[in-house]
């Protein structure tokens with residue numbers, strides 16, 4: 001991504017003409033509409049039916065790591081309320097539901113015997129979804145590594161990649177007759193660089209060399225699991241990455257390229273092309289060497305993948321700033337400043353930039369044309385309030401509407417985008433922010449566990465039923 005190929009900051013207007021003139025924006029037939037969640041963020045039941053502790057159970061208990069000491073012990077209590085939640089999904093007309101399987105439910109100590117009671121939950125959930133006509137999209141790793149494996153080195157240990165493949169095969173063994181699309185990892189960049197380098201996520205380590213090792217072993221785990229799933233008969237394999245356009249002024253081309261390498265190409269190129277980008281290898285080499293990358297690893301990592309899952313929230317804005325220390329999550333980013341957003345932001349202080357989704361989809365179509373695309377996460381946190389039993393979240397509707405217009409524009413320009421899964425179905429445990437950040441289209445009152453579909457949920461139901469956006473952009477209605 002060069003500094004000049006994407007819209008400049010704050011310019012989100014290139015999707016406007018479609019909307020402002022009130023034309024119907026129909027999505028392709030069969031476009032997959034859905035919502036996403038993750039195990040630790042919603043399930044609760046942290047010590048039930050033989051589940052072992054994960055790194056998030058332990059990390060959330062370290063004072064100061066998660067806002068107000070929140071944990072996922074109860075979360076949305078989805079483990080016990082999944083039937084109600086599936087009814088809610090069906091009521092919204094969702095065609096697809098992306099959830100994650102908790103590795104420590106299936107393998108309480110990460111390896112060794114499989115815990116059948118843990119698999120029973122996903123068995124029941126899968127059947128419930130199918131009974132309501134909703135296609136299950138499981139992700140096998142959404143950051144809840146069994147703590148026993150972290151104690152043995154975590155993702156810095158090569159062995160964990162092999163244990164991941166064993167676990168993937170065990171889940172397939174139980175659910176493979178009903179699941180078509182298998183996603184191996186969610187956002188390995190976050191798992192490696194926030195987990196092992198900046199330390200703001202579990203397991204909370206602060207060691208750049210460990211992060212590059214972890215990133216490689218996550219990719220290796222993806223390849224080994226993809227191969228095991230394929231051998232077992234999986235129809236479609238997917239990998240979900242957090243991807244973002246990196247944008248900077250014309251004099252910051254080198255900064256843009258470096259951050260793009262660390263964030264995007266470090267994962268895209270090995271998984272989809274079978275090699276690491278040279279610029280990323282050079283940075284990794286300066287941070288602990290390349291001894292962890294063995295002959296043959298890239299062939300293992302480079303498995304056929306039918307779908308690339310894209311989690312898009314915002315672009316990264318960078319500029320050249322000699323003397324600036326490296327960003328703690330981007331080892332090797334010395335001399336680069338990560339600029340705060342200038343335009344509108346969400347409650348996370350993340351910039352709102354739908355044009356970034358369009359340019360990202362087009363870039364992926366151009367650079368990796370052989371893989372189908374699925375937006376596996378997109379959405380926004382805002383400070384929602386319940387009034388008279390309703391949640392009027394117009395800002396979220398505006399956010400989703402604008403991003404869907406951007407997705408539509410990308411499809412019109414040729415992107416092979418197959419579906420869109422909103423993050424998130426439910427307000428949930430937002431990692432280091434605890435329960436303070438609400439991303440759901442359904443409000444959760446955590447004291448009572450009452451669910452209240454927000455206006456965005458009702459709006460989304462209409463979008464799904466029309467397979468498109470029928471009116472002018474949301475603000476014009």
Ligand code: FCB
Nearest residue numbers: 038186187242423430439
């Ligand atoms: C993504 C995560 C997801 C959620 C959203 C807001 O990075 O995959 O679990 O936290 O961000």
